[in-house]
Amino acid sequence: MSDSGMDLRELYQDIILDHGRHPRNFRALEHPTHLARGHNPLCGDRVTVYLAVEGDRIADVSFEGRGCAISTAAASLMTEVLKGKTIDEARALFAQFHATVTGGEAGETSEALRDDFERLEPLTGVKAFPVRVKCATLPWHAFEAALKSGLAGDTVKTE
């Protein structure tokens, strides 16, 4: 039974529903430099994240997979904010996002990334739905795994 005491529309905001139905950058990259898969064994959700990194910058990023509205929207919004970022900026955004949805210490967002983080704001409604937090973080974990594994295509599982 729900103990969130929260309105469902806080979780399923219009932007989430929109990105869940019409995910952006939903395709495989033709020439990725990095890729990794994310798998949530609890619900069977799968996501593959592709990166094309040039120098220290993410020139292109995309994803494929099947999942719930939350994980699909999270992946879609993630690809939108990551495009054009440096690796360091991307990692900073992930750290900030992860801390926000898991209730950890978020720290300061740098001025440059504040707009990007605001774009992720609609997803932070999941923090009131603890069983759904992993849905929102799965694509980000896959992104991080891709940075580490290059083209080896590691698979990360939700813990």
Add this chain to the structure above:
Amino acid sequence: MAASPLRIERPAARGFDPRALRGEFPIFTTHPELVFLDSGASAQKPRSVIDGIAEFYRSDYANVHRGVYSLSARSTDRFEEAREKVRAFLNAADEREIVFVRGATEAINLVAQSWGPAYLKAGDEIVISDVEHHSNLVPWQMLCEHVGARLVVAPTDATGEFDLAAFEALLTPRTRLVAVTHISNVTGTQLPIERIVQLAHAKGAKVLVDGCQAVPRMPVDVQALGCDFYVFSGHKVYGPTGTGVLYGRYDALDSMPAWQTGGGMISSVEYAETTFLEPPHRFEAGTPDIAGAVGLGLALDFIEGVGREAISEHEQALTGYAVDKLSRIPDVQVVPGGQHRLSVVSFNVDGVHPHDVGTVLDQHNVAVRVGHHCAQPLMDKLGVAGTVRASLGVYNDEADIDRLAAAVEACREMFVR
């Protein structure tokens, strides 16, 4: 008074009142708004079980089969009395055929690891159905890998019915075991166990039945079914977690080597050799879950008190109502469960992931299970990532199904529109 030909009274409706039964379950006092439709995963507990376990600890508790003092004797009596209740509940011939375990999963692993290596050789075959829970699949897969045997899968058809003809064609002289569920935890399909047993026995194969979904909701007579093993979990029959039962025909159990070893299951121990007790104690190493067994006995008393025929008729009618109600909602696809579907209704809402449906339903205080239901190969066959599953208990009524349907409609409004 002569019965009016115009009024057909459903037998289930006579004296069977789910709303009154709810009063026996304290969880609904704590959560009055709760619509609990997840009894297939685990049933809620009646007061008689909750209080009975506490009372047992207060009054009769000591270790069993060990002490010479009267309290231990009393505890042993309560424990063995629970075994007799299980025997009677399943109509087993002998209470030595009832082994207490932690749950159906442990019961199946016990058979797979004790009976399996003793009787299976390379090239032998085990037949399962395609609607098995992982717990009646993975232990056999491991056993097959271990001895070099082959796992054969008998299909259900497009209507969700078990395909007896296909099953019969898969049986060979190398078939040693048929392991099937009595009622599917995903589709609610009821398997024709008596026919399956006849066909399997004709080939000399043993039969194990997973009774987890059947025992809480229909009369089960293991002698009439004719199966060699029958397993179920206590927590699904309104009993405590951590309890379960392996029924095995005595000759089958007696021919099986010990599984776990330790105290309580030996006849004599020397450094050179150990002799083991006869069944069931041979398979009950260590101090058992004594209070759990007592609680399980009380749960079976509860079910007998309500009446298994009545429960069966009530849940059958309610299952039909749920299938009908859900099928009428646009964009809802109900997974077929054959003609004798009981208590389990799986469905999907087109374009909406089961987890999103589950979250919306939860916000409407409707508790269902979503996901793959520990049956991933079946999800692959159905071509879905998962399903939403409503499963019934004695406390559910049509109002619960109406609340479920309304919540599904709310879900459509949010996601489909």
